[in-house]
Amino acid sequence: MKQFLSTPLMRGLLWLSAGLLAGIVLVAGIRLAMGLPATGKYLVTEHAWVFGGFVGTMAFLVGHGVMGDWFKWWRGQEMPDHREDPPGWVKYFGPSLDHKVIGIQYTVTGILLLVIGGTFALIFRTELSFEGAQFLKPDQYNTLMSLHGMVMIVSILLGIAGLMNYLIPLLIGAHDMAFPRLNAFSFWIAVPAAVWLILSMPLGGVETGWTGYPPLSVNPNKIGQQMFFLGVFVAGWSSVLGSLNLIATVVRMRAKGMTAFRMPIFVWAAIATSLIALTATQLIGLSFQMVMFQRLFGMGFFDPNKGGNPVLFQHLFWFYSHPAVYVFILPGLGVVSELLPVFVRKPLFGYKWIAMSSLGIALVGFLVWAHHMFTSGMNEYLRVPFMYSTLLVAVPTGVKFFSWVATIWKGKIDLPTPMLFVLGAIVVFLMGGLTGPPNATVSTDLHLHDTYWIVGHFHDTLFGGFVFPFFAALYYWFPKATGRRMNETLGKIHFWLMTPSFLVLSFGMMRIGLLGMRRRIFDYDPELGFQNTHIVLTIAAFLIALSVLIFIINLVNSIRKGDPATGNVWNSRSPEWQAPSPMPAHNYETPFEVVGEPYDYGLPGSKYVQFAKK
Amino acid sequence: MRHIIIVGFLVILMAGLTYFGLDSAGLMPAQASTQAVAIDWLWNLQVIAMSFLFALIVVPLFYSLIVFRRKKGDLSDAEHVEGNTSLEIGWTIMPLFTVLAFAYLGAYNLREIRRVDPEAMVIKVRAQQFSWNFEYPDYGGFISNELHLPVGRQVLLKMESRDVIHSFWVPEFRVKQDIVPGRVTELRITPSQIGNYKVRCAELCGAAHYAMERVVVVSEAADFSAWVQEQQIAFAAAQTPEGKGELLAAANGCVGCHSINGAALVGPTWLGLFGSQVNLANGTSVVADESFLTESILDPAAKIVAGFEAASPMPAYSFSQEEVGNLIAYIKTLK
Numbered sequence: 031m032k033q034f035l036s037t038p039l040m041r042g043l044l045w046l047s048a049g050l051l052a053g054i055v056l057v058a059g060i061r062l063a064m065g066l067p068a069t070g071k072y073l074v075t076e077h078a079w080v081f082g083g084f085v086g087t088m089a090f091l092v093g094h095g096v097m098g099d100w101f102k103w104w105r106g107q108e109m110p111d112h113r114e115d116p117p118g119w120v121k122y123f124g125p126s127l128d129h130k131v132i133g134i135q136y137t138v139t140g141i142l143l144l145v146i147g148g149t150f151a152l153i154f155r156t157e158l159s160f161e162g163a164q165f166l167k168p169d170q171y172n173t174l175m176s177l178h179g180m181v182m183i184v185s186i187l188l189g190i191a192g193l194m195n196y197l198i199p200l201l202i203g204a205h206d207m208a209f210p211r212l213n214a215f216s217f218w219i220a221v222p223a224a225v226w227l228i229l230s231m232p233l234g235g236v237e238t239g240w241t242g243y244p245p246l247s248v249n250p251n252k253i254g255q256q257m258f259f260l261g262v263f264v265a266g267w268s269s270v271l272g273s274l275n276l277i278a279t280v281v282r283m284r285a286k287g288m289t290a291f292r293m294p295i296f297v298w299a300a301i302a303t304s305l306i307a308l309t310a311t312q313l314i315g316l317s318f319q320m321v322m323f324q325r326l327f328g329m330g331f332f333d334p335n336k337g338g339n340p341v342l343f344q345h346l347f348w349f350y351s352h353p354a355v356y357v358f359i360l361p362g363l364g365v366v367s368e369l370l371p372v373f374v375r376k377p378l379f380g381y382k383w384i385a386m387s388s389l390g391i392a393l394v395g396f397l398v399w400a401h402h403m404f405t406s407g408m409n410e411y412l413r414v415p416f417m418y419s420t421l422l423v424a425v426p427t428g429v430k431f432f433s434w435v436a437t438i439w440k441g442k443i444d445l446p447t448p449m450l451f452v453l454g455a456i457v458v459f460l461m462g463g464l465t466g467p468p469n470a471t472v473s474t475d476l477h478l479h480d481t482y483w484i485v486g487h488f489h490d491t492l493f494g495g496f497v498f499p500f501f502a503a504l505y506y507w508f509p510k511a512t513g514r515r516m517n518e519t520l521g522k523i524h525f526w527l528m529t530p531s532f533l534v535l536s537f538g539m540m541r542i543g544l545l546g547m548r549r550r551i552f553d554y555d556p557e558l559g560f561q562n563t564h565i566v567l568t569i570a571a572f573l574i575a576l577s578v579l580i581f582i583i584n585l586v587n588s589i590r591k592g593d594p595a596t597g598n599v600w601n602s603r604s605p606e607w608q609a610p611s612p613m614p615a616h617n618y619e620t621p622f623e624v625v626g627e628p629y630d631y632g633l634p635g636s637k638y639v640q641f642a643k644k
Numbered sequence: 645m646r647h648i649i650i651v652g653f654l655v656i657l658m659a660g661l662t663y664f665g666l667d668s669a670g671l672m673p674a675q676a677s678t679q680a681v682a683i684d685w686l687w688n689l690q691v692i693a694m695s696f697l698f699a700l701i702v703v704p705l706f707y708s709l710i711v712f713r714r715k716k717g718d719l720s721d722a723e724h725v726e727g728n729t730s731l732e733i734g735w736t737i738m739p740l741f742t743v744l745a746f747a748y749l750g751a752y753n754l755r756e757i758r759r760v761d762p763e764a765m766v767i768k769v770r771a772q773q774f775s776w777n778f779e780y781p782d783y784g785g786f787i788s789n790e791l792h793l794p795v796g797r798q799v800l801l802k803m804e805s806r807d808v809i810h811s812f813w814v815p816e817f818r819v820k821q822d823i824v825p826g827r828v829t830e831l832r833i834t835p836s837q838i839g840n841y842k843v844r845c846a847e848l849c850g851a852a853h854y855a856m857e858r859v860v861v862v863s864e865a866a867d868f869s870a871w872v873q874e875q876q877i878a879f880a881a882a883q884t885p886e887g888k889g890e891l892l893a894a895a896n897g898c899v900g901c902h903s904i905n906g907a908a909l910v911g912p913t914w915l916g917l918f919g920s921q922v923n924l925a926n927g928t929s930v931v932a933d934e935s936f937l938t939e940s941i942l943d944p945a946a947k948i949v950a951g952f953e954a955a956s957p958m959p960a961y962s963f964s965q966e967e968v969g970n971l972i973a974y975i976k977t978l979k
Contacts, residue, residue, distance in 0.1 A: 071953065168851040239848050245825060246808040246850060251957055334826020340809060341824060374712075375720075380727040383736075405811060405820045405846075407829045414751045421743040421750075425736060432735040433727075435704050440647075442714045442722040453709070460701050464694045467743070471750035473683050473757055474690065477672075477818040480811060480846040544671050546815035548846050551854035555842065632724035 037123035038094045039221070045093025046086045046222055053085030054078040072233050076253050077326055079233065083260045087222040096125040096218040099211050112206075112616070125218065127210035130613055132217050133196025134511060136188045137504070139217075141582070143185035143224060150178040152575055159568040161556045171552040172237040173230075173254065179240030180227060180258065183354075184265050186496050188220060190361040191272050193503055194300045196511070198276060200606040201294045203285030203624075203639070205616050208278040216272040219264060226261035230254035239550050241351070242318065244332040244343050248325050256325060259318040266315040269357075273304035285605075285639070287624035291382055294604060294628050299364025302388040306395065307357050310350040317346035341408050348399035355488070356395040359495025360388055363430060363459070365503045366452050370434060371629040372602045373449040374441025378629040380433040387433075390426035398423060404475045413472045420470035427463055431456070447521030448600075451502035454529045459494025461533070462487060465540065480550075482543030486536040493532055501525075501581065508585075509599045513612040514592030520584040527577035535570040538563050603628065603638045620644055647711065651704050658699035666691050676816035676837040676862065679757040683818045686753045693742070757819060757832075761798035764832065767791070769803040771810035771823045774852040774910070775900030776843060783872050786879035787895045791843060791860045794868035798834040806897070807959055811847035814860055822847055835862040852900075852910060889974025892967055901958065904978050911958060912949045918976045923950040937972050 034040065057078040058068040068074060091097050099109050115121035121131055122138070154174045157166045166174070195213065199206055207213045230236050234252040247255050280301055284293070320331045321343065330336025332343045371378045378384065398420040404413050434456055443449075465487040468474040478484060501524070508516050542560045543549075554560050598607040605622055606613065622639040630636040671691070672684055712722075768779040769791075778791045793799055803812060805823040812831060813820040816839075821831040845856035863871070882891055893899050901910040912922075918937070923929045925948040930936050939946050944958035963971070 168854065172848070172851065172853075237848075237850055243809060243848075246848065249850075249957065334824075340826070374722060376722040377724060377726045379725065380732045383727070383732045406822050407824045407827065414754065417750050418744075418747045421747045422740075424743050425739050428739040429732065429736055431701050433732070435701055435708075436728075436731070438708045438712075439704060440712055440722060440725075441708065442718065442720070443709060443712055444714050445709075453705070456705065457702065460698070464697055467693075467746065468687065468690045471686065471690070471746065471753075473750060473753040474687050476757075476820050477683055477687075477815070479820055480813075541669075541671075545673050546844070548813070548844055548854075550848040552851075553854045555844075555857060557842075627726075630724065630726075632721035 033120065034123070037120060038096075038125060039123040042090045042094030042218070042221070043225075046090040046225065048093075049089025050082040050086035052089075053082030056085075057081045070253075071251065072253050076250070076256055079253055080256050080260060080322065080326060083226055083257060087219070087226075087264055090222045091215070091218060094125065094218055096211075096214050098125065112210075115615070125214045127206070127214055128615060129195050129199050129207045129210070129213060130511070132213050133192050133194075135192075135217050136195055136220075137192030139220065139224070140185050140187075140189035140192055143181050143188065145578070145582075146228075147178050147181035147185055148575060148578065150174045150181065152571060154178070155568050155571045157552070158554075159561075159565050161554065161561050163553060166552070168552040169235055169237055172239075172550070173235030175550060176236040176239050176258070177227065177231065180236075180262060181224075182492075183240065183358075184220070184224060184227065184261075186358045186492070187265065187269055189496065189500050190303065190358065191217070191268070193361055193365070193500070194276055194303075195272075197507070197606070198279060198297060198300055199283070200510075200613065200617060201297055201604065202280060202283060202288060203605060203618060203622050204279060204283035205618075207275050208282055209275050212271055212275050216268045216275065219271075220268040223261045223265035223268065226257045226264065230257035230261070233257055241347060242321065243347075244321050244324065244340055247321055248333070250325070256322060259322050263315050263318055263322075266311045269307045269311045273307040276300060276304045277308065285622055285624055289624075291385065292624050292628060293385075294368060295378060295381065295384055296361070296364040296368040298385040299360045299367070299388050302392040303357050303360040305389075306353045306360075306392050310353045310357075310396070312350075313346050314350035314354070317343055317350075320346070341403070341406055344403050344406055345400070345408070348402045349396075352399040352402060353392070353395045355491065355495075356391055358492060359459070360391065362455065362495045362499030364388070365499040365506075366434065366455050367430070368604075369448055369452050369502060369506055370437050371631055372600050372604075373444045373446070373452070374438050375444075375631045376437060376441040377627070377631055377633075378433070379436035379439075380429075381627075381629065383429050384433050387426035387429040390429075391423060394419065394423050394426070398470075401470050401475070404472050405479050417470060417472050421467060423470075424463070424467060431460065431463070446505075446600075447516070447518055447525060448502045448506035450522065450525045451498050451505065454525060455494050455498035455502065457494070458490055458498055458529075458532065458536075461536065462489075462491030462494050465490060478543070480548060482539045482547040482549055484543065485549050486539030486543060489532075489539065490536045493536075504585070506600065508588065508592075509595040510606055510611050510613060512589055512592070513594060513596050514588055515595040515599065516588040516592055517584050520580055524577045524581045524584070527580070528574050531570040531573035531577070535567055535574065538567045538570070603631065605639045608639065608641065647707070651707050654707065655696075655699045655703045658703050659696040662698055663692055663695035666695060673815045674837065674839070676814075676835060676839060676841060677818065678834040678836050679832075680816065680818040681836065682753055682756045686749060689749065690746070693746070760832065761834070764798040764800040765794075766800050766802060769801045769812060769823070770895065770897070771803065771805045771812070771845070771856075772897035772900060773807050773850050774845070774856040775897040776845075776856070776858040777895055777897065779895070780872070780875075784876055784879065786872075786875045787891055788875055789894055790858060792868060792871050793833075793835045793860070793862050794865045795835050795838050795862050797865070798832055801831045801833065803829050803831065808849050809847050810845045810849050810856070812843060813846040814841050814843050816841045820846055838862050838864065856900075885970045885973035886977050887974075888967075889970035889972070892963075892971055893974060896961065898971075908951075911952060914975050914978050916979055918972070918978075924948060925950050925953045934972055937975065938968050941968055941971060 054074050058074045061068040102109055113127055115126050154171050157164045233254040235254045236258045238247045323329045324331050330338040332338045332340045367384050400416040401420040469478050505516055505521055542563050546558055596611045620642040622641045625640045626636050626638050628638050765782055770777050777787055777789055779787045803823040805825045810823045817833050821829050823829055841860040842857045843860050903909050903913045906913050906915040917932050920932050921929055922932050
């Protein structure tokens with residue numbers, strides 16, 4: 031315990047609190063000196079909280095030490111390229127430069143936020159089970175519902191960053207990421223972001239949903255709204271810098287012989303995702319910053335009384351937030367494509383087509399944002415071109431599905447836990463994919479928009495595109511990270527509990543959505559007769575939570591007690607499985623050269639990589 | 645080849661069963677407008693496409709899992725098949741044409757539901773946290789808390805919001821339109837089925853968003869005319885200060901937050917308010933007389949009533965002196 035309290039993480043959190051306090055005192059002091067009111071509903075005014083948040087973020091990064099090497103360089107000190115980590119668990123709480131440690135930091139924080147966001151959902155799901163108010167108040171419901179959305183989004187961003195950080199250098203044969211210090215910085219800046227998101231709850235909460243549309247989001251009584259914006263703004267830095275680093279790594283550090291079309295398919299997915307995250311994240315940061323400025327300084331960007339336009343916000347917001355869903359799902363689809371050949375012992379069908387479809391989704395994804403705004407009152411002429419562009423996304427997505435089915439066709443199929451989750455991902459993502467085109471079509475969307483149908487649809491896409499592949503990846507690469515296997519029986523229980531429960535949940539949501547259940551409502555009209563469905567949905571949600579609990583127990587137990595697995599557990603051709611597990615600190619002992627195709631299962635005598643002799 | 649024939653047969657069977665199942669489940673609510681008829685026509689085509697694509701992926705997937713599953717003791721790899729370019733081109737081109745066709749149908753369908761009837765009846769819709777009201781300018785401008793529509797006649801809703809974004813949605817009419825502060829948005833609906841429905845705000849607008857619903861009545865033209873007459877008479881009778889105040893309170897959504905039956909909503913109730921002792925958030929108390937009520941209407945933040953500090957703030961209204969007097973006259977009647 032004492033050792034834990036002295037980790038850089040705890041020091042950083044201490045500095046964060048001190049920084050928050052210092053910022054608050056400074057602004058409150060200046061306001062007092064200027065004769066302005068300094069106290070407010072939450073002790074001090076909004077200005078003081080926001081400024082405190084910025085100072086606290088900086089203080090965390092300085093106090094934690096993740097910027098230490100940069101300060102030393104600045105003072106002219108020489109620093110080695112690599113720094114050895116302390117042994118044991120302590121390194122996970124400090125500014126390690128090892129991409130594998132950072133990958134695990136990301137992944138574990140992602141799982142932690144998944145649990146927090148999931149708990150929020152269970153609370154308001156329980157409230158919804160019965161007609162009438164149960165135990166929440168409407169504004170508490172709105173806060174939980176909004177934070178469920180945003181905490182889950184940050185959790186997904188951390189989860190995919192975890193997978194990409196851990197895997198990309200291993201898959202391309204690099205000893206680390208291109209910029210190890212930037213890599214550590216990208217992770218650690220997400221920690222204060224999570225703090226601000228959670229802190230929004232005691233400061234009046236968030237009443238707008240994760241989208242934060244003004245004018246609702248300029249309600250001055252909710253300082254929580256500002257902390258929410260601040261948290262997302264800070265988390266955005268993590269995304270931008272992380273993807274920059276990843277692109278540089280893939281472009282510059284691939285092993286000899288690894289041409290573009292000999293990269294493992296997951297690398298293609300990671301590149302497509304990073305291209306979006308690098309170029310679109312700024313827009314959500316910008317749109318939230320503009321609302322922050324409207325609140326703090328009275329700049330009426332979105333205030334019609336001052337010549338502003340509320341719909342402008344929606345354009346800026348969705349310009350990121352639609353491509354963002356492709357950020358969430360492309361790595362997951364990459365995991366599906368990566369694991370399928372291993373478990374059907376057949377080459378990936380149409381490798382180039384799958385690789386190009388990821389890029390295709392990423393590029394078309396930039397041209398579709400206004401399909402979220404068919405009812406918004408934007409210029410009516412815009413609706414038809416956005417309908418065409420949105421429906422086009424179905425084409426590259428279809429290519430993926432057809433290629434997966436063709437890969438499985440006549441394969442010799444094994445069904446260990448990771449493969450079950452891969453198949454679950456395909457089926458669930460298919461549900462999300464099939465329920466998408468009606469939302470992209472203007473006239474049917476006029477009915478579907480802002481209903482529970484949409485909620486069901488995007489939970490399908492995110493479970494199929496992220497949650498299922500994420501679990502598949504964790505079960506699959508756990509032995510690589512720890513040298514032990516996760517329990518297979520518990521893994522199967524996890525799968526068989528979660529999959530049917532989830533399908534019931536999403537079908538039920540879509541069913542009542544079509545019949546008139548709006549999204550984001552605290553209670554529903556008894557005349558609609560939705561109570562029985564809501565009870566079933568709540569039970570399904572708790573079963574999913576139970577299955578995740580089983581997963582976490584399995585994960586924690588297997589770290590210490592899992593069966594040892596040091597070799598090529600899945601009989602894969604991929605380079606990381608040709609090295610010992612857990613992976614040594616600087617990855618491969620000798621560099622490898624790519625001498626064949628990545629997925630030539632069933633071709634006798636073929637090899638993907640050849641390691642240099644010592 | 646044998647496998648492909650079996651799978652092809654199963655796909656058709658599965659697609660048929662899926663469509664039949666979805667169709668007989670009754671996916672959509674009652675179809676109460678001509679726009680709903682058009683939208684449901686397209687929706688049905690989409691359900692057919694969904695059923696077919698569902699079968700096209702799921703059937704070969706599960707067929708493979710059952711038929712091609714690894715036999716016990718077999719440790720060899722499968723046959724080495726890398727891909728097939730004509731297949732890939734095929735399943736790129738076919739979906740491309742399918743989505744283009746659906747986009748074309750979608751655009752055509754949109755034109756259908758936006759068809760303008762120059763004779764359409766105009767109704768002004770006002771949305772505010774957390775209530776609706778409806779003004780009938782074609783019939784002398786009376787204001788109602790319920791939306792009454794004659795069957796078979798197109799209405800043009802001209803909608804305004806005074807605070808945040810709301811969205812007009814009657815599920816049985818299908819179409820939906822956001823209402824954006826600072827501008828007028830329009831929606832055309834042609835009710836086609838007599839009945840009682842509800843308009844439900846579809847854009848999150850604050851704490852009581854869930855309760856922002858109002859009755860919508862579609863009736864025969866004759867019944868509608870009778871209702872209009874009733875409203876006009878009531879409107880004319882309400883030309884007293886109290887009556888005008890009541891209409892003003894309804895038109896501005898005051899009663900969405902301030903109940904007239906004693907219930908505590910977002911703001912304090914008006915029942916028995918006039919002349920009573922009011923405890924304020926700053927610990928003092930005042931008597932609710934004319935001057936306090938006037939101040940609270942024009943500058944709501946000046947004195948906050950104890951227990952309502954956390955509520956959504958009431959916007960400042962700019963009423964004329966006469967209007968404020970009418971409102972207070974109305975509040976006085978609520979004992």
